[in-house]
Amino acid sequence: MTRTSLKEFNCSLAQAAEVIGDKWTLLILREAFFGTTSFSEFRKNLGVAKTVLSDRLQSLVDHGVLERAPTRPGVDRYTYRLTAAGRDFFPTLITLMQWSDKWVFGPGSEPFCVMDKETMSPVQQVGVQARDGHFLTPRETTFGPGPGANEETREALVSLKPGNRAL
Amino acid sequence: MTRTSLKEFNCSLAQAAEVIGDKWTLLILREAFFGTTSFSEFRKNLGVAKTVLSDRLQSLVDHGVLERAPTRPGVDRYTYRLTAAGRDFFPTLITLMQWSDKWVFGPGSEPFCVMDKETMSPVQQVGVQARDGHFLTPRETTFGPGPGANEETREALVSLKPGNRAL
DNA sequence: TCAATTTGGTATCTTTAAGCTACCATAAAT
DNA sequence: ATTTATGGTAGCTTAAAGATACCAAATTGA
Numbered sequence: 001m002t003r004t005s006l007k008e009f010n011c012s013l014a015q016a017a018e019v020i021g022d023k024w025t026l027l028i029l030r031e032a033f034f035g036t037t038s039f040s041e042f043r044k045n046l047g048v049a050k051t052v053l054s055d056r057l058q059s060l061v062d063h064g065v066l067e068r069a070p071t072r073p074g075v076d077r078y079t080y081r082l083t084a085a086g087r088d089f090f091p092t093l094i095t096l097m098q099w100s101d102k103w104v105f106g107p108g109s110e111p112f113c114v115m116d117k118e119t120m121s122p123v124q125q126v127g128v129q130a131r132d133g134h135f136l137t138p139r140e141t142t143f144g145p146g147p148g149a150n151e152e153t154r155e156a157l158v159s160l161k162p163g164n165r166a167l
Numbered sequence: 168m169t170r171t172s173l174k175e176f177n178c179s180l181a182q183a184a185e186v187i188g189d190k191w192t193l194l195i196l197r198e199a200f201f202g203t204t205s206f207s208e209f210r211k212n213l214g215v216a217k218t219v220l221s222d223r224l225q226s227l228v229d230h231g232v233l234e235r236a237p238t239r240p241g242v243d244r245y246t247y248r249l250t251a252a253g254r255d256f257f258p259t260l261i262t263l264m265q266w267s268d269k270w271v272f273g274p275g276s277e278p279f280c281v282m283d284k285e286t287m288s289p290v291q292q293v294g295v296q297a298r299d300g301h302f303l304t305p306r307e308t309t310f311g312p313g314p315g316a317n318e319e320t321r322e323a324l325v326s327l328k329p330g331n332r333a334l
Numbered sequence: 335t336c337a338a339t340t341t342g343g344t345a346t347c348t349t350t351a352a353g354c355t356a357c358c359a360t361a362a363a364t
Numbered sequence: 365a366t367t368t369a370t371g372g373t374a375g376c377t378t379a380a381a382g383a384t385a386c387c388a389a390a391t392t393g394a
Contacts, residue, residue, distance in 0.1 A: 006190060012279060040342075051343095052380090087305055100182040105182070109314060110315050112316065118297075122298075145278070145280065
């Protein structure tokens with residue numbers, strides 16, 4: 001009855017879910033982007049239980065999203081910092097924020113504003129773009145096997161015939 | 168000791184986390200985008216426990232991401248379909264997939280490929296763009312209060328001085 | 335300089351959620 | 365007429381969430 005792990009899924013989304021598919025993890029990441037680096041700062045800003053914070057930080061370090069380093073050599077104070085892989089979650093977080101801004105808070109009630117530092121104008125709505133740059137709706141896209149698709153993935157894909165897309 | 172709810176957080180990310188901050192929910196959403204609409208199909212494709220599936224589908228319906236409708240009138244067979252809000256998670260899911268493609272599977276081992284249906288060429292890497300369309304790294308962005316920022320949010324923002332961004 | 339506080343945890347315990355098995359009524363297929 | 369699929373609910377066991385207590389080292393304040 002062990003909790004099912006998604007590690008064996010031949011699916012990128014499942015792997016991402018394994019890394020950040022958890023409420024506190026998402027908020028810890030947000031804090032990291034805000035510049036939080038120490039255990040106590042995370043705790044103060046999020047109000048999360050120490051045990052849970054400890055667990056999630058460890059998991060993020062294990063997954064290569066954060067790195068833990070002594071704040072000063074020889075002293076057991078630690079600094080958690082985003083790795084390159086961690087910084088690459090930036091579009092994900094922004095997209096999630098924009099979703100809530102639109103569907104939870106609604107236009108005119110957004111708590112935060114993310115801006116281009118240079119011009120101080122808000123960033124664009126994030127979207128999926130075709131090669132020529134125009135934005136695509138889900139209906140205008142389709143899925144195919146990638147180079148790393150295994151037999152199972154291929155089978156799953158043939159069963160979703162074009163007409164099967166219920167979007 | 169009730170599990171802390173994020174509903175009261177004046178933060179878009181927290182609200183999004185409340186809706187999809189769960190592994191199975193993310194995979195259910197993926198399936199919905201693949202065109203899955205029935206309880207048994209979700210179950211077959213994901214291998215998730217019925218109780219958990221039932222719970223997550225209900226939550227997604229409650230949050231307005233999916234809608235449940237009788238498959239045929241008067242018969243208790245149901246069809247789960249993405250709402251407009253649900254379809255708006257498309258960029259989020261694609262961004263997550265692209266993250267794993269890069270950091271978990273690596274180039275050349277991607278299980279799936281998302282394509283523009285018209286040209287059958289892969290979609291672009293999703294990113295955060297400035298008004299003029301150029302892509303922004305986290306370091307090139309900054310946060311400010313939005314129109315819906317409350318006092319707590321404003322206070323949290325002043326404490327993150329420019330130099331405080333540890334990116 | 336000595337006490338108080340902060341930091342970054344771990345250990346233990348209780349409550350809550352995950353997920354397995356069994357069951358059930360209706361509907362469709364054979 | 366019997367079997368199989370659908371869309372669940374109930375009940376149970378295990379695992380995770382989160383509160384509390386504790387601790388040693390470092391830092392601050394009087």
